[in-house]
Amino acid sequence: MSGTIGKESFKHVSYLWDDAKAAELAGDEVALLLYRSNLLGADLRLTNYGGGNTSCKAIAKDPLTGLDTEVMWIKGSGGDIGTLTRSGLAALYVDRLRSLEHIYRGLEQEDEMVELFNHCIYDLASKAPSIDTPLHGFLPFKHIDHLHPDAAIAIAAAKDGKRITQELFNGEIGWVGWQRPGFDLGLQLRQCLAENPGIRGIMLGSHGLFTWGDTAYESYVNTLTVIERCAEYLEANYGKERPVFGGAKIVATPEADRKKQAAALAPILRGFCSSERAMVGHFTDDERVLEFINSNDLERLAPLGTSCPDHFLRTKISPLVLDLAPDADLADAESVKSGLAPAFEAYRALYKEYYETCKHPNSPAMRDPNPVIILYPGIGLFSFSKDKQTARVAAEFYINAINVMKGAEAISEYTALPRQEAFNIEYWLLEEAKLQRMPKPKPLSGRIALITGSAGGIGKAIARKFVQEGAVVVLNDLNAERLQSTGDEFKTAFGKDAYATAVLDVTNAEQIQQAFDTAALAFGGVDIVVNNAGLSISKSIEEHTQQDWDLLYDVLVKGQFLITQAAVNILKKQAIGGDIINIVSKNALVSGPNNAGYGSAKAAQLHLSRLNAAELGAAKIRVNVVNPDAVISDSNIWAGGWAEGRAKAYGVTVEELPAYYAKRTLLNEMILPDDIANACFVLVSGLMNKSTGNVLNVDGGVAMAFVR
Structure with a gap:
């Protein structure tokens, strides 16, 4: 139970312990270790991402002898206590770990001890033990927290940190000077405790803090209390002798x-x-x-x-x-x-x-x-x-x-x-x-992509494919609600670091600048730009209005021009090359009925791509085209009467259009957004870095659309 301690006792750290939740875990020391670890890791004032480690010691059955034995569970190598689960723990026999002292050969052979930890493994599914394992193993306490709190490190990194620690805690916190983590540091912690019986923690010079308790809760509260005291001390001294960081040299920019x-x-x-x-x-x-x-x-x-x-x-x-x-x-x-x-x-x-x-x-x-x-x-x-x-x-x-x-x-x-x-x-x-041991980088690792119209259909499929292959993406769309929904989808699937969002009308110069500014602020720039945003209007020449014509050319041609222009500005600033892919259409090459505005705009997009490829090659900026046909799934192109117009032109019903399009191809295949995404990936994967000015057809095979 928490007794009289509560969140009101702390100002500089977050007290998150829930008695009811902890009661559900009573009797399972490992579950309580994980609970405590996750609470500590949730407050970045207590430790940084991936930093520090936590442990517990408990009695378990030896699977070989059936006898009770003491086992230590500790955060494994490379983990993060804020998200720690059982699979991220290393579990070791305590007596075997401590017996390694008999074969320890000293600081010069320190690293060889890490491999010997494997002889101490209790759980065969254990995570690899970290270098900090002996630091916990040689201390006798059931629950131990080793954290990197800013407030404690500030004291540990101060010129006279040892004296301050002694005075601030009246000798209740020990001090071990800087040494690289390892087996010897574990022995020094044990020695510090032996020389200072009754201490409640140890400060590591320039490094961090060790605290402990006989239960998960006691360790948790002890950790918070020590860090709170450090933070109070710092706060009381900010600006006392001199202004913080010597005062402002320049005035903050708006x-x-x-x-x-x-x-x-x-x-x-x-x-x-x-x-x-x-x-x-x-x-x-x-x-x-x-x-x-x-x-x-x-x-x-x-x-x-x-x-x-x-x-x-x-x-x-x-x-x-x-x-x-x-x-x-x-x-x-x-x-x-x-x-x-x-x-x-x-x-x-x-x-x-x-x-x-x-x-x-x-x-x-x-x-x-x-x-x-x-x-x-x-x-x-x-x-x-x-x-x-x-x-x-x-x-x-x-x-x-x-x-x-x-x-x-x-x-x-x-x-x-x-x-x-x-x-x-x-x-x-x-x-x-x-x-x-880190996984090999994915093909698009380190690459930043902006795909216009990426909240649905082809654009979303391209964005998803690029993220799956290691890129980060700037999702954008004219429809803010649809963009929000796609952003939520990507956050769930890939995490918050995989994407950024920007509402974008490709005919609006201000929004274009804002979208590229978003790319620069979120990721540092852009490497891949896919001009995908579009719409379609299918009408006979008599029914086509000037408004229809202007809309098609504004979105498809002018939009591609403006986006490319903004992209080139950033790509040339970076001077590391890049890719521009224009999603055009089979209609850029094939003449058909009821298609004067859309087809001619697509033809303009295609030739603009050629012109840009010719101009930008010297800057290592590749410009290529993907020509889809009849991508029906989740695509805005079928809105606004286009499907009805095409069905009328071909003498079929709207429901018959997918089969009609598939049957007229050489491969008798329907084209899906993922097919276009795969084509785009091929062009930017690194295997086509010496190709520009190309047209890649993804239409199931339409002979009339062959470029050569």
């Missing part, structure tokens, strides 16, 4: 101007950061970021880098700070790129020097030397990584680092890890092995 400037600059930054592989970006102008980047202390603190290993593993050792006025004119992209190029060259050179100075004979090869975090004073923070989630999480981690610097500076002086210690973490062979 939000609308920040977003506009960030959208204009993001593709240029993405181009620089994608010099070795395509990166996806993230932008935030969170108030905590602005307080830091607009401050007098930015120039001093930013180069120091981060302290907590989890932070710099995600963010690199230090950020790139742009020497660019918040109101700089970004209209001339080439001039801006020329101005920024030396800063990126210098960053890469510094990273190479860091690698060459700190590397060991067996160190892995140097990784991408481009920055992950880019700070633009007055505007915000950009992060770039292999995918959207990793870029977003990197930004979140750097905000954690900002919080740590803010707290440490308020109570003392912030200290970062020595460069050699940081390198030893970043290029740790165990970390490298973890990277090597």
